[in-house]
Amino acid sequence: MLRARSGPANGYADRYLLRNITSSATYELKLDGYRLEAVRAGGETTLYSRRRNVLNQKFPYIVSALNSLPEDTVIDGELVAMGPDGRPNFNLLQNFRSAESHITYYAFDILVHKGRDLTLLPLSERRRILQSVIKPSEHLALSEVSDQTASQMLSFVRSHGLEGIVAKRADGVYQPGMRTGVWSKHRINLSQEFVIGGYTPGTHGLDALIVGFYVDKELRYAARVRAGFIPATRREAFAKIKDFTTTKCPFANLPEKQAGRWGQGLTADKMKECIWLRPEAVARIDFLEWTGADHLRHTKFIALRDDKDPRKVVRET
Structure with missing residues (x-):
């Protein structure tokens, strides 16, 4: 019921x-x-x-x-x-x-x-x-x-x-x-898949995921996602993405000049904390809304998706 x-x-x-x-x-x-x-x-x-x-x-x-x-x-x-x-x-x-x-x-x-x-x-x-x-x-x-x-x-x-x-x-x-x-x-409720392009390290492997979406052939940064994890899901997610590590940032629109009103902007200084990944993994993310800068507010990790082609992940709302 x-x-x-x-x-x-x-x-x-x-x-x-x-x-x-x-x-x-x-x-x-x-x-x-x-x-x-x-x-x-x-x-x-x-x-x-x-x-x-x-x-x-x-x-x-x-x-x-x-x-x-x-x-x-x-x-x-x-x-x-x-x-x-x-x-x-x-x-x-x-x-x-x-x-x-x-x-x-x-x-x-x-x-x-x-x-x-x-x-x-x-x-x-x-x-x-x-x-x-x-x-x-x-x-x-x-x-x-x-x-x-x-x-x-x-x-x-x-x-x-x-x-x-x-x-x-x-x-x-x-x-x-x-x-x-x-x-x-x-x-009705805002939620969609995003490509994982990096993470910030944490106690259980990762503290936050760095995610984005494609515009034509460019991967565009959208948000850092920290909420929605428990220790077990942090370890599980880290185990699945850790082998995608690369030295090159995959996001075409980084770094950003300012953190922005809601603090989701990723500046050159904040990028020093990031570990970059080849854009081969996809995650389902819930969020409150899109900002005018194409960033997400109040994000929440839901799950990894292995049935989605990363190159087909675009903004849906």
């Missing part, structure tokens, strides 16, 4: 989002997990991440749940771990060996059915076919499409502390990774 929480009204943001959602849209909750494509071919099921890594060994019970798919079938979906409060919990998903009973693959689209390419069919027809092939089980479910209005969906997401909604045109064809108006993500 999802647990509601109170919070400040945000009418302006809601009105902005509603203006950008088409009247022909369908709505799904934005799930915080791993995007996975499942391919059933040659009598076997293979799970592919967005970076085309095969994840069968990590999630064998998901493979078993999907073995009921027809031969020569491809579906798209999200692997999600639910926490004790009934909300998606990405940290729990990373501890996949101890969280098996909480992890479910939510299928939301089908690309190929029994060898037939479905990508040019409208979403409404693809959903009908998808529903006919998905057999819900402990680890497999169909991502639900809401019959609520956009306003009702936004209110529900905000009151339950969820990440956002995905709006999709019912008559839209399948266009993977393209922001063309056929589908659109709307985040």
